[in-house]
Amino acid sequence: MTVRVRFAPSPTGYLHVGSARTALFNWLYARATGGTMLLRIEDTDASRNQPDLVTNILDALTWLGITWDEGPQFQSAHADRHRGVVEGLLASGHAYHDDGAVRLRVPEDGVTGWDDVVRGRIEFENAHVEDFVIRRSDGSPTFLLANAVDDVDAGITHVIRGEDMINNMPKQLLLLEALGARGDVVYAHLPLLVDEQRRKLSKRFGDVAVERYRERGIVAPAMANYLALLGWSPGDDVEIRPMAEIVERFRLEDVHASSAFFDVRKLTHVNATHLRALGPDAFRSAVAPFCSHPLDGLPDDYVRALQERTQTLCDVEPLVAWLFAEEPVVDPDAWARAVAGGPHAEALLAGAIAAYADAPWESAELHRRLAELGEAVGLKLGKAQAPIRVAVTGTTVGPPLFESLEVLGRERTLARLRAARARL
Ligand code: GLU
Helix, strand or coil: CCCCEEECCCCCCCCHHHHHHHHHHHHHHHHHHHCEEEEEEEEHHHHHHHHHHHHHHHHHHHHHHCCCEEEEEHHHHHHHHHHHHHHHHCCCEEEEEEEEEEECEEEEEEEEEECCCCCCEEEEEEEHHHEEEEECCCCCHHHHHHHHHHHHCCCEEEEEEEEHHHHHHHHHHHHHHHHHHHCCCCEEEECCCCCCCCEEEEEEEEEEECHHHHHHCCCHHHHHHHHHHEEEECCCCCCCCHHHHHHHHHCCCCCCCCEEEECCCHHHHHHHHHHHHHHHHHHHHHHHCCCCCCCCCCCCCHHHHHHHHHCCHHHHHHHHHHCCCCCCCHHHHHHHHHHCCCCCCCHHHHHHHHHHHHCCCCHHHHHHHHHHHHHHHCCHHHHHHHHHHHHHHHCCCCCCCCHHHHCCCHHHHHHHHHHHHHCC
């Protein structure tokens, strides 16, 4: 049997991280089994039936590397078919008119259940399921009907979706039974995403749209890697790995039922790890949209040093701003601590101006000369470099100092040291 899965977002204008996780698990399952993935836009709610609400969803999926083999289909295009199904159910006596709408007749006793891949056997007593609306009084078929009928028509073999759909399951299964179309579809309801207080992830939590994380400097392989861990574990201790390996290891049976904490700190850590694995050129291109100055002119070693200090792509701009600015923006606290109030700052600045005037301009030599100046006044290198760093970069933290001086160049370094000394 060839696996056929689908991702069926409603057009909301953005891709919720929970929906992205659902899309990803469908994609992983399709890729792991050589199956087919269908994308279906569930746009039967006329108020939301606007093409631009779909664009962002498709963009976000594409960014994540989630590709589909069929579609996008638009559910609204199946309206005739949905109407026909309702007529058929009326004709067979499975449905009846009630006050302008049409309801499905639910048996009074018995149970409706299924074996969920994630949660095991789930059963609902039919006595607790009301006769439910399948066509509204305005003639439009309900979501329950359209969603279930479209899955049958598309030959979907595995329905993988969020657990918020579990409560709709008895109705959908009863509907499929009435149509003689229940078949042997496999259902897997993925665990809820929750915040730190274990509440359902909502806008109250912060960013729930995938595109916000993209804007905040998360890279797609990291986002997809992190989403894969929300409800699934690889079975070894390696959580951070390329998507090709995740595809190899992914098994629907390994999805667990307990809710998954969407942890932005962990996402950031996963991101930093993926960023460090990039080659310097890949890192330069990833950073480009996030930084007003291209890193193209910087040597690979220096780019690597930046990479080591980067958690998200947004971190890079402040790391290099001093380098591209006419003059560094001096942090007053850093100035007070390391220069105005720092030990031997004046002697160190004066010494560095003299020692660097004729030094071969490479980091090891700049390092050696400053270490000597420090020794002369009884300071370890860490303390001796503080006023130099503040004079040149404006702050006490940043990329490795001597490599930074090398990149900045002799003239600009000396000018900044002189300006700081004059300001003292
Ligand atoms: N359009 C529904 C949603 O976005 C799809 C649910 C399903 O996957 O069946 O929640």
